[in-house]
Amino acid sequence: MIWYPYEQMKTMRQPYKIVDAKGVYLYTEDARLIDSVSSWWCMIHGYKHPELTRAVKEQADRFSHVMLGGLTHEPVIRLSEKLQAYLPGDLDYCFFSDSGSVAVEVALKMALQFYTNRGSGRNMVLSLQHAYHGDTFKAMEVGDDEDYHFAFGDGGKKNVVHIPTEIWALEDAFAKYHDRFYCFIVEPLLQGAGGMRMYDVAFLKRARELCDRYDVLLIFDEVATGFGRTGNRFVADLVCPDILVLGKALTGGYIGHAVTVANRKVFEGFYSDDDRHALMHGPTFMGNALACSVALKSIELFEKENYMEKIRNIEAITKREMEGFEDPRVKEVRVMGGCVCVEVHDAATLKGFQQFAYERGVFSRPFLKYMYAMVPYVIGEEELVRVLDTMKAWFL
Ligand SMILES: Cc1ncc(COP(=O)(O)O)c(C=O)c1O
Known part of the structure; x- marks a missing residue:
């Protein structure tokens, strides 16, 4: 059943x-x-x-899936190159996973480990009231949506500060906790599952300034907003985050897949001779060949048409x-x-x-x-x- x-x-x-x-x-x-x-x-x-269906069929005739542990393949190489060229700024480093929630988990782990690799003890997250970032536990923790997650109590929220989309609240939170935040995670411009709440880009610009000033990583969860939903290709085209999360429309809806894209600064926080600085995450289906093939075709259609x-x-x-x-x-x-x-x-x-x-x-x-x-x-x-x-x- x-x-x-x-x-x-x-x-x-x-x-x-x-x-x-x-x-x-x-x-x-x-x-x-x-x-x-x-x-x-x-x-x-x-x-x-027809074109998306053909992309899946053609790839299925070659192979549907191989893991990225010790292996790689053409569709995932081409998709990461495409995203590198297509996304703004130096958002160049693509970590694939199978769903938006997992990609959010990866973003949060990435941000936290970025600081632990430096020996910093930052342990707090800034997030929005009414935020929704998925249903896995850490994604829920940074979410603020009682209607979805009421059954789990506060789920360890003591390290998460939720603010309204108001500049005074942002400034206030940074004034109090700027040396403890490892990231500020937001659904930019449009908060979907929290009630289709819309807010102004000025808030995000101010967030970028404060994150720069206090060296806090800015994460945009564009699982819902990415690929045009807000009337911008990506909100990241207006204000560039350090980590960008895409899902849903990434594959034109054909196959569940998502990607967490880091900028150079974040990537370099892991790039060292120390094995313990590696990102310890690896979903079985990350970089699935069918998903990557259809994502490439989806982006091509998005541009061409x-x-x-x-x-x-x-x-x-x-x-x-x-x-x-x-x-x-x-x-x-x-x-x-x-x-x-x-x-x-x-x-x-x-x-x-x-x-x-x-x-x-x-x-x-x-x-x-x-x-x-x-x-x-x-x-x-x-x-x-x-x-x-x-x-x-x-x-x-
Ligand atoms: C902003 C946002 N982040 C993350 C997710 C979770 O994505 P998934 O359902 O693919 O796990 C969603 C799903 O609606 C979402 O709207």
Whole structure:
């Protein structure tokens, strides 16, 4: 029997059974649904993209997987070279893993060991209120999302300081603990699972300044925001972190894979004649050949077919369609790049919305007080308007 995620198995609604998927559509036996969630935000090119499917098949005909322990291969070499050229600054050193949560763990271990290799006892992390960095334990520890992680108490949070996305709070935290922080980890500009919260780049610029001044590593968790979701290719293009984490859309959603990319300064903190300074981490499936092949094709499509323009269109249409939309039950409507969120005052307001959307040909998965859409970037105007109309229609 399948044990489903985030569900009380006793009371959960039967999931919709998908029998096919193509473009922005999911097919059940008797319905066609626009996927407004992009399968947890990763399916940026839509389903069954012929070029991505071909990339996987061609690689599978050669080999699907070999470990990176003592071995290497063409797809992982090419992907790391591509990322090195594609990412800003000197974010050049790619450590692959199988999921976003693991890649966050790697980033945190990397940051901590960077200081222990120097003999420093820094042991605190700065992070954001409402942060979500994944469901593994250290990722949870730096997260601040009671709605996901309430069952685990404070999970060792005493070494983590959570602040709101306000410059005064940032300055205050650095004033108190600057010599104890080994990193500041953030979901830049858009906090996803914590409620699609959006904030200003000025906060990140100030964070960069303070991290530089006090020699604290800045980590951007762009597992959700990377590859265009905020309307920027990467938020790292605006403010460059020391460590960047990518996942989800890295493989166009085809295969779970992620990467933790370090800059030269971080890499050099491990590069020595001392074996004990090596990064002791190695997921079995890191650098999986199918994942790397499809990631290369995904990035190629992203560039060749000018996805940033597609995302600008999605943002413009969304703003146009949501303009003036209000309802006493709605607290706020937020739009950024390829993300729209309708936050309501009371979670009960959204009960039944998923079935309502299903009946209108849209798959949606609101959570808590947040009704949102993060559509595949290949969506057409008519389909996008249908998603947004369905969201608004719920309040009529
Ligand atoms: C910002 C962020 N970091 C990390 C993760 C965890 O990624 P994964 O589900 O691939 O472990 C997520 C997943 O939603 C995320 O949104």
